[in-house]
Amino acid sequence: MERWALYHNLEYDSSEEKNPRLILYNDKDEVVKTVPVKKMKADEISSLLDSLGFYKRSQKGEEVPEEFQHFPLPAPRDEL
Template structure:
């Protein structure tokens, strides 16, 4: 899973409202929750390339900082804005 490792080391910190749980799961996946903390979507990422994971997050409206440590603008602080609320 070198691509997943690459994403975690190089890109994860750029995304706002994205967390990583380092459990011993052999089938890593992205789990999306709605505003009520209910699971609404699961995407397996074991075979995805780092660019594919980034593209998925971008398409769902996750705010991506241009560099680590950059402040997130106030209008982007609440979950992905491009995603319909009933889906994410």
């Protein structure tokens, strides 16, 4: 879907069409959340991605500003 290509740090895999879901990973590639999207409309999924902090480009190929490179993950920080 063209719409999902605009979101930075998001990969869309349609191989699970019977039970489509968003799988959110942290910076260590660990699953932190799974969201079933079968009953959601495209606009609802977009709203969810926006609320989770995914950066959305205005057009395909647009550069992502440096401050958004690691979004939606919080910026790495030093351990105390």
